[in-house]
Amino acid sequence: MANVSIRNVRKRFGSTEILHGVDVEIDDGEFVILVGPSGCGKSTLLRMIAGLENISSGEIAIGDRVVNNIAPKERDIAMVFQNYALYPHMTVRDNMAFSLSLTNASKAEIDEKVGRAAQILGLNPYLARYPRQLSGGQRQRVAMGRAIVRDPQVFLFDEPLSNLDAKLRVAMRAEIKELHQRLQTTTVYVTHDQIEAMTMADKIVVMNAGNVEQIGAPLDLYDKPNNLFVAGFIGSPAMNFVKGKVADGAFTAEDGTILPLPPSAAGQDGRPAVYGIRPEHFRLAGDGLPARITVLEPTGSETQVMAHFAGTPIIGAFRERIAAKPGETIRVSVDPMAAHVFDGATGQRIGA
Amino acid sequence: MSATTIPSRAFRERPKESWLAKLFDSKPFLVALCLLPCSGLLIVFMTYPLGLGLWLSLTDTTIGQAGDFVGLDNFISLFDDQIFWNAVGYTIFYTAVATSGKFMLGLWLALLLNHNLPLKAFLRAIVLLPWIVPTVLSSIAWWWIYDPQFSIVSYVAVDVLHVSDQYFDFLGSPWAARWSLIAANIWRGIPFVAITLLAGLQTIPPSLYEAALLDGASGWQKFRRITVPLLMPILSVALTLSVLFTFSDFQLVYAITRGGPFNSTHLMATLAFQRAIPGSQLGEGAAIAVSMIPFLLLATMVCFFGVGRRKWQQGGDND
Ligand SMILES: Nc1ncnc2c1ncn2[C@@H]1O[C@H](COP(=O)(O)OP(=O)(O)OP(=O)(O)O)[C@@H](O)[C@H]1O
Ligand SMILES: [Mg+2]
Numbered sequence: 001m002a003n004v005s006i007r008n009v010r011k012r013f014g015s016t017e018i019l020h021g022v023d024v025e026i027d028d029g030e031f032v033i034l035v036g037p038s039g040c041g042k043s044t045l046l047r048m049i050a051g052l053e054n055i056s057s058g059e060i061a062i063g064d065r066v067v068n069n070i071a072p073k074e075r076d077i078a079m080v081f082q083n084y085a086l087y088p089h090m091t092v093r094d095n096m097a098f099s100l101s102l103t104n105a106s107k108a109e110i111d112e113k114v115g116r117a118a119q120i121l122g123l124n125p126y127l128a129r130y131p132r133q134l135s136g137g138q139r140q141r142v143a144m145g146r147a148i149v150r151d152p153q154v155f156l157f158d159e160p161l162s163n164l165d166a167k168l169r170v171a172m173r174a175e176i177k178e179l180h181q182r183l184q185t186t187t188v189y190v191t192h193d194q195i196e197a198m199t200m201a202d203k204i205v206v207m208n209a210g211n212v213e214q215i216g217a218p219l220d221l222y223d224k225p226n227n228l229f230v231a232g233f234i235g236s237p238a239m240n241f242v243k244g245k246v247a248d249g250a251f252t253a254e255d256g257t258i259l260p261l262p263p264s265a266a267g268q269d270g271r272p273a274v275y276g277i278r279p280e281h282f283r284l285a286g287d288g289l290p291a292r293i294t295v296l297e298p299t300g301s302e303t304q305v306m307a308h309f310a311g312t313p314i315i316g317a318f319r320e321r322i323a324a325k326p327g328e329t330i331r332v333s334v335d336p337m338a339a340h341v342f343d344g345a346t347g348q349r350i351g352a
Numbered sequence: 353m354s355a356t357t358i359p360s361r362a363f364r365e366r367p368k369e370s371w372l373a374k375l376f377d378s379k380p381f382l383v384a385l386c387l388l389p390c391s392g393l394l395i396v397f398m399t400y401p402l403g404l405g406l407w408l409s410l411t412d413t414t415i416g417q418a419g420d421f422v423g424l425d426n427f428i429s430l431f432d433d434q435i436f437w438n439a440v441g442y443t444i445f446y447t448a449v450a451t452s453g454k455f456m457l458g459l460w461l462a463l464l465l466n467h468n469l470p471l472k473a474f475l476r477a478i479v480l481l482p483w484i485v486p487t488v489l490s491s492i493a494w495w496w497i498y499d500p501q502f503s504i505v506s507y508v509a510v511d512v513l514h515v516s517d518q519y520f521d522f523l524g525s526p527w528a529a530r531w532s533l534i535a536a537n538i539w540r541g542i543p544f545v546a547i548t549l550l551a552g553l554q555t556i557p558p559s560l561y562e563a564a565l566l567d568g569a570s571g572w573q574k575f576r577r578i579t580v581p582l583l584m585p586i587l588s589v590a591l592t593l594s595v596l597f598t599f600s601d602f603q604l605v606y607a608i609t610r611g612g613p614f615n616s617t618h619l620m621a622t623l624a625f626q627r628a629i630p631g632s633q634l635g636e637g638a639a640i641a642v643s644m645i646p647f648l649l650l651a652t653m654v655c656f657f658g659v660g661r662r663k664w665q666q667g668g669d670n671d
Contacts, residue, residue, distance in 0.1 A: 052562050073568035085559035089581040098577070150567070299379035 002063035002076075002153040002186060003028045004049065009058035011044055011210075018044055021058065026203070031180050031187045036207035037196040037233070042190040046209075049188060050079050078147035080155040082163070084139050086131040086146075093118075093127040096145045111167060116147040120179070137168045144227070155180075157189040161196065163268050167240045171198060193335040194234050198222070204286075206230050228347035231276050231340060237304070240314040243344065251275045251341065255311030257289060260336035264351030272344030279304070281338040282316040288333035291316070293326050305330070408638035415632035426639035436640065438619040440647075447598045447651070448533055448618060454594060455587075458545025463579075465546065466553045476547075483543035491607030494536040498522035499607065508524035526616030529609055533617055536604055541597070546589055553579070589624040592655040599648055620644050 004026040011019040019041045020298050034042045047053040059066050064203050067075050068097030086095050094101075096117055100110045121141045125271040131139055133316045134234045137220075139162060147155055160176070161169045177200050180187055191197055197204050198218045205228070206221065218234075225231035231239045245251040249266045251259040251273065259275055283293075291307040292316070295323055298321065305316045309332070316332065341350045354507055375381055409426055413419030430436045465476055482490060497503055499522075506519040522532045549588020556579065564574050602621040604612065611626055613619035619628065 048667050050566060052565070054388065072565050077566065079563070079566050081563060083557070085563040087560060087563075087578065098564070098569075102568050102570075102573055134609055146563075146567075 003030075004154060004188065005059070005061040006045070006049070007061070009045070009048065009060060010047060010056045011041070011053065011054040017056075018094075018210050022207075022210075022212050023214065024205050024215060026186060026188065026235060029184045029186055031177075031189065031200060031202045032205060033189045033191060033197040033201035033203070034205045034207060035191055035194055035233075036213075038192055040207045041210045042207055043158055043193070046079075046158055046188060046190050049154070050156055051075050051227055052167055060216075076153040077156055078150040078152040078154075079158065080140075080147055080160045082145040083133075083158045084163075086139060086142055089130055091128050092142050092145075094122060095142055096123075096149045098146070098242075104150060104241075108133070113149050113151075114145075117145040120148065120182070121145050131154065136164050137172060141175075142305065144176070148183070153160040155185050155187040155189075157187065159191055160189075161191070162193075167170050169196075176200065179287060198234065204234075204235070206233060212351055224349070225276075225340065226349050228274060228276075228342045230340065235278060237279050237315045237317070238317075239249045239276045239278050239340070240309075240312070242277075242310045242312050242314075243272075244275060244310075245270060245272045246341070246350075253310040253312075256329065257310035259289075259310065259334055259339070261341060262336045262339055262351060265341040266351075271350075273289035273350060274342045274344055274347075276340035276342060277314075277316045277334055277337065279317040281335055282314075282318065282332045284318060284320055284322075284337065285333035290329045290331050292329045293324055296326060298322075298323065361438070368550075370575060401482055405638045405641055408634055409642040411635045413638075414633040415629070415634060419635055422635070426636050430636070430639055435615050435618065436623065439479070439620050439623040439640075440643075442530060443599060443616065443619045443621075443644075445649075446530070446537070448594060450534045450537040450598050451591070451594050453534070454541040454545045455591065455600075457538065457551055457568065461542065461546040462549035462553055463575075465550050476550075480543045482540050483547075487540060487603040488607055490540060491536070491604050494532075494539075494604075495608050498532050500524065517538065523609055524613060526613060528628045529613060534607060535606055536608065537598060537601060540604065541594060545594060545599075548590040549583060549585060552583045556582050587657060589662065592652055594654055595651045596648060600644065602668045620647075 002339065004024075006022055006026075009019060009022045010017060010122065011026040022041075022045060024032070033044060038044055044053060048055050051067065052068070055068050061067060061070060062075055062077065094112055096114045097110045100113060116247065118127060121144060122137070123141055123145055126134060126138060126142075131142065134142065137338065139345065140163075141174075143160070146197075156248075157176075159170050174197060189200065201218055202217055203215065204221055205215050208229050213233075214221060214230045216224075221230060221234050225234060225239075228241070230336060232241070242253050242257075242259065244251055244257075244259075246252075246261065246265070247269055249261065250267075251261050253259060253275070265273075289310065291305070291309040293305055293307045294313070295306040297306075301319075303322050304320050305318065305322065307314055307316060307330070309316075315337075320342075340347060345348055369377075384388065410421055410423060411419035412422045414423070433643075461479060465472070469475060497505060500519060503517065503520060503522065505522075506516075510515045510519060521528060523529045560578055561574055562580075564578055569577065600621055601619060605617055605619050606622050606625065609617045611622050615623075620643070624637045624640035624644075626637075627633045627640060631637070
């Protein structure tokens with residue numbers, strides 16, 4: 001087990017720079033998720049940790065060893081690929097034993113390690129099968145088994161669940177998390193699915209267009225997004241944004257609606273700003289502001305409301321059941337303590 | 353009254369079908385009909401000549417004179433014919449050596465071309481050249497290369513590099529001629545092998561190599577444990593075809609040596625032609641050609657089943 005340090009790492013393909021100086025510190029035993037929209041450079045960063053891509057500048061260290069010039073096989077990492085990359089001509093057993101067989105490990109040792117991994121992952125009934133005779137979830141487990149057998153310092157996962165159907169994805173999510181709790185191996189996990197990130201990670205690294213936008217524990221990111229990008233990316237349904245400006249200790253939307261400011265964001269008069277409210281932070285209130293309903297989606301446990309509010313389309317989520325119909329207006333209020341305010345020009349958070 | 357007519361109308365049978373409609377509804381007829389164009393072509397252009405060859409081999413036909421049925425006489429006389437057995441021996445030797453050479457060099461070339469080389473498309477086109485040029489033309493080129501007086505190889509070795517003080521005699525003695533022909537055949541066969549294997553190499557997902565790299569495989573281990581097994585299916589097909597082409601080769605040998613010197617470089621195909629057309633012994637020539645069949649069948653079987661389909665390729669239902 002080891003910690004991983006990524007220090008001011010840049011990546012260029014030819015003349016285009018893909019990563020613009022990334023810094024991440026990953027503690028020993030931590031489960032870190034790199035999340036961000038497609039094309040932001042998550043896989044590239046992961047492959048640089050693995051040694052499959054060279055590092056244009058900056059430094060990556062595993063443990064206390066800088067690995068920039070160390071061959072992939074010497075880095076003591078194991079990777080699970082998005083397409084699993086199982087060897088099609090080998091049985092499940094041989095797939096898992098491959099790395100050991102290259103090191104001239106004894107048969108007893110191979111059997112023991114493969115047996116243990118198969119036990120952990122419930123693969124015992126399939127050991128003699130070929131990959132094409134397995135379902136997607138089973139293949140995924142074999143890919144993890146291949147990594148476990150190596151007993152590496154760091155696990156790397158590149159969108160391991162994206163080829164699975166929704167239900168299986170939820171099940172595998174739990175399985176991977178349990179596996180991590182059991183093995184306590186440092187893990188770097190790439191996904192573009194923020195729910196995966198929220199539910200699995202000890203620490204999330206939000207990336208966008210080759211930059212790290214914010215690093216933190218899932219709920220910290222949720223409660224205190226540093227900027228508009230993180231605020232919009234984390235959380236589902238996404239945070240609502242209302243454009244306007246700060247004036248007279250309150251927020252004035254473009255259509256003139258006045259919204260209450262959190263105390264820490266007050267006193268910035270005249271500054272253009274974006275006001276952010278999570279869907280669940282709207283309250284039904286008889287003396288609130290009007291919201292004209294466009295669509296109602298009752299799910300039983302809560303009611304999602306798409307509405308027109310302060311000149312913008314918003315989504316609200318209410319625990320109460322709502323009798324109103326589309327086209328009608330309900331009145332809602334916003335708790336200023338739960339609101340977020342971002343600078344209109346830079347997108348950075350204003351106030352604490 | 354009306355009560356009886358209604359059900360009878362409801363259950364009225366379809367009008368009786370004409371025999372034509374019935375015919376076209378019958379599956380065996382349709383199958384036969386659809387196969388007809390293809391099997392017709394095969395019969396006219398393959399089965400007929402093959403059958404004629406088989407028949408001729410059982411007669412004493414000569415050019416210009418219809419022969420009589422002589423049973424296995426042609427084969428029996430071939431059995432005691434040293435030149436025939438030499439041709440059989442050389443054909444096997446030629447096939448074995450040339451095929452091995454083609455596959456080793458072809459695989460090497462395919463591996464090279466599978467890398468990201470500059471001018472990749474151009475190099476691939478160059479590699480295909482020996483295959484595109486009609487064999488008779490390239491044979492003539494080789495004939496010049498092997499010429500005792502005008503050979504470019506001799507010229508370079510003697511007059512330019514001074515590594516030898518005598519012109520090579522490529523085609524003058526039996527073994528020199530045999531090896532020279534094999535070299536020419538390898539040259540002509542490499543493109544087929546290289547391009548086929550290159551296609552095979554490109555079907556191997558790069559992520560497998562990346563996984564193997566992380567698993568700690570060296571370059572040689574990746575080749576041995578990933579490339580070779582995954583290339584096997586296409587390799588076996590290419591091998592089968594290559595053996596067939598080489599075994600039944602005719603043009604190259606006939607254009608360069610015509611079987612000489614002293615019949616030492618006759619392949620079965622050239623000997624068959626030699627006896628049948630210039631020698632006008634059609635029956636005997638046909639017999640030689642027919643005796644290639646068992647060898648070809650055997651070679652095909654070995655190649656195809658020996659290195660053929662693997663269990664991992666087969667469907668998902670059998671474990
Ligand atoms: N070999 C390459 N040559 C040039 N550009 C590349 C190369 N590989 C990746 N890129 C570019 O680098 C950027 C980041 O790619 P990367 O695969 O890391 O994205 P990602 O964040 O993993 O996206 P996704 O979620 O879709 O997998 C993309 O814009 C891509 O076009
Ligand atoms: Mg990716």
